[in-house]
Amino acid sequence: MQLIWFRQDLRIQDHAALWYATQSGPCLAVVILSPEQWSLHHEAPVKIDFYLRQLHSLRQQLDRLNIPLIIRTVGLWKDVPATLLHLTQEFSIENIHANIEFGVNELKRDHEVQALLQQHNKRLELYQDRTLFPIGSIRNKSKDPYQVFGAFKKACYEALSISLPQCYPTPTAQAPVQIKLNDLVPTLAELHSKTLASDYAEQWPVGEDYALTLLDDFIENKVSHYQNDRDFPNLQATSQLSPYLNIGIVSIRQCIQALFRAQQGHFHPENIGQQTWLDELLWREFYQHILFDFPQVSKHQPFKASTQFLAWREAPEDLTAWQQGRTGIPIVDAGMRQLLATGWMHNRVRMITAMFLCKNLLIDWRLGEQWFMQHLIDGDLAANNGGWQWCASTGTDAVPYFRIFNPISQSQKFDANGDYIRTWVPELAHLDAKTIHEPFAKNPNLKLDYPHPMVDLKSSRQRAIEAFKGI
Numbered sequence: 001m002q003l004i005w006f007r008q009d010l011r012i013q014d015h016a017a018l019w020y021a022t023q024s025g026p027c028l029a030v031v032i033l034s035p036e037q038w039s040l041h042h043e044a045p046v047k048i049d050f051y052l053r054q055l056h057s058l059r060q061q062l063d064r065l066n067i068p069l070i071i072r073t074v075g076l077w078k079d080v081p082a083t084l085l086h087l088t089q090e091f092s093i094e095n096i097h098a099n100i101e102f103g104v105n106e107l108k109r110d111h112e113v114q115a116l117l118q119q120h121n122k123r124l125e126l127y128q129d130r131t132l133f134p135i136g137s138i139r140n141k142s143k144d145p146y147q148v149f150g151a152f153k154k155a156c157y158e159a160l161s162i163s164l165p166q167c168y169p170t171p172t173a174q175a176p177v178q179i180k181l182n183d184l185v186p187t188l189a190e191l192h193s194k195t196l197a198s199d200y201a202e203q204w205p206v207g208e209d210y211a212l213t214l215l216d217d218f219i220e221n222k223v224s225h226y227q228n229d230r231d232f233p234n235l236q237a238t239s240q241l242s243p244y245l246n247i248g249i250v251s252i253r254q255c256i257q258a259l260f261r262a263q264q265g266h267f268h269p270e271n272i273g274q275q276t277w278l279d280e281l282l283w284r285e286f287y288q289h290i291l292f293d294f295p296q297v298s299k300h301q302p303f304k305a306s307t308q309f310l311a312w313r314e315a316p317e318d319l320t321a322w323q324q325g326r327t328g329i330p331i332v333d334a335g336m337r338q339l340l341a342t343g344w345m346h347n348r349v350r351m352i353t354a355m356f357l358c359k360n361l362l363i364d365w366r367l368g369e370q371w372f373m374q375h376l377i378d379g380d381l382a383a384n385n386g387g388w389q390w391c392a393s394t395g396t397d398a399v400p401y402f403r404i405f406n407p408i409s410q411s412q413k414f415d416a417n418g419d420y421i422r423t424w425v426p427e428l429a430h431l432d433a434k435t436i437h438e439p440f441a442k443n444p445n446l447k448l449d450y451p452h453p454m455v456d457l458k459s460s461r462q463r464a465i466e467a468f469k470g471i
Contacts, residue, residue: 001091001177004029004067005084005098009129009248010054011208012061014167016127021097022065022171028091028179029062029069031055032083036075041105041381042373046200046343050377051247054206061208066176077109081116088122091179095122099129099248102291103381104298131285132156132165132252135292145293149397152286153279160267164260165253200343204243204377211244212254219258226273233335233346234420239277242378243344245284255281287386290396297385300366302394309471310394312364321454322357323371325425328453330437331411332356334424341424343377349420352410354391359404359464360455365392393468401468404461411437425450 002021006029009015021027038048059069070091074083084096096117101107114124128134138155139145146152218239222229229237244250259278260267269275291297302308321327325336335349345353350372357368369388373379389395415421418436422429427449428436435442440452 001025001093002027003087003093003096005096006031006058007098007101008246009099010058011249011251012065013170013208014251014254016129016168017097017099019168019171020125020127022174024095026174026177027067028177029067030087031069031071032080033071033073034075034077035073037077042370044343044373044375044377044379046377047379049200050204050206050243053201054247054249057207065171065173067174068177068179077105080109081113084113085116085120093122096124098124098126100126102135102288104295131288132256133159133285135289138289145289147396149283149286153282156282156285164256164265164267167253167257203342206249208249211241211250214244215239215241215250215255215258219261223277224271224273227276230276231348231414233349234415238347246378246380252281284383287382290386291382298381303389303396304394306471307394311467311470313362315361315363318361318454319363319367322361326451328451329356329407330421330425330428331407331415334421337424339375343375348414350387351391352405352407354388355405356407358392360457360460362464362467365389365394402465404464406457408438408457
């Protein structure tokens with residue numbers, strides 16, 4: 001008997017570990033829920049809710065393959081090896097199959113599982129599944145990992161031009177397996193009661209069919225306009241696939257195959273929108289490789305060692321105002337309120353809000369990184385860390401420290417009519433398109449139930465530049 005260990009890959013289509021396991025004999029599946037570990041990693045309740053709802057869907061799909069799903073709740077990952085060993089003994093499991101995860105704690109957990117299983121003549125087989133290219137396969141001429149996205153992207157383009165990564169077949173149903181399992185539903189219901197009710201179910205449906213439909217709709221109707229429309233937060237112009245990619249409801253290979261379906265699976269970008277979305281997928285790829293090759297980013301350390309000594313401000317009241325969307329900068333407040341209300345934020349606005357915290361408020365990027373992880377439905381360690389370090393000028397390929405977004409200019413450019421601001425900052429909804437971006441600029445005595453800007457953008461920009469010069 002083989003055991004498939006599902007983690008951040010809750011699907012049955014194009015699943016490396018599932019495919020290889022089913023080719024080795026009859027299978028069982030397991031998911032290990034770790035509430036205490038989730039808390040340590042600042043996992044958002046909305047993300048946990050999304051994961052648990054997809055778990056119901058996965059069980060139904062596995063039922064159709066006659067693969068029973070075992071559910072276990074283990075508070076911390078240090079207890080996972082013993083739990084898995086017990087399962088192999090209870091159900092006469094020969095080997096466990098899983099897809100690699102790249103974080104330091106995840107790799108440590110899997111190493112400990114492998115070591116314990118080897119003592120009992122069993123194996124944990126790990127497969128590359130989360131990225132287009134196996135970790136360690138994209139290297140420069142010196143065989144070192146890339147640290148600059150442009151060069152990394154060029155190498156990826158060369159590899160894609162040779163062949164696109166292919167999807168794994170979906171396994172056929174196996175003969176029924178007769179084992180007695182604890183019911184999954186009470187376990188999930190108990191966990192739900194400790195996180196939140198499924199208030200997000202309508203906004204973020206689960207299921208592979210839904211995710212693939214979302215992907216197809218984006219490719220057919222939006223991708224050609226993606227380059228022009230993606231930065232406007234009031235438009236529904238992005239794929240919004242990030243939550244589905246993050247917990248593996250859809251795979252990165254499925255995205256690439258869909259992107260080049262019209263080219264019969266050949267790497268021939270035909271329009272700038274197609275190429276731009278490909279580049280965004282490769283940014284995701286880049287940060288996954290960085291997470292593995294430079295494990296310090298998993299340990300709350302900056303990629304650029306010198307920036308460890310930056311003199312960040314201790315300003316808890318300013319941090320709270322930013323977190324709650326009460327900074328007095330409408331585009332920043334709109335983004336932070338969208339995050340609190342939906343568990344998601346438009347990517348352009350993520351950059352604006354992050355840079356405002358790191359540069360204009362000069363507050364440690366790690367506090368912002370943690371807040372995003374605590375609230376994002378698509379919170380991914382690699383991408384979230386990479387994005388924050390880019391904005392803070394502490395990371396690989398980061399924005400130069402003297403290049404600081406002006407949130408007002410960004411607002412005027414990408415939300416010119418103020419529609420996004422009106423959606424999330426309703427107390428400003430009655431203002432005209434010119435006034436809404438900086439309500440008090442022309443009339444400091446304007447009566448509004450809205451705070452004045454908490455910081456002067458020009459002087460705070462200069463303060464940040466001086467702080468970076470100081471290191």
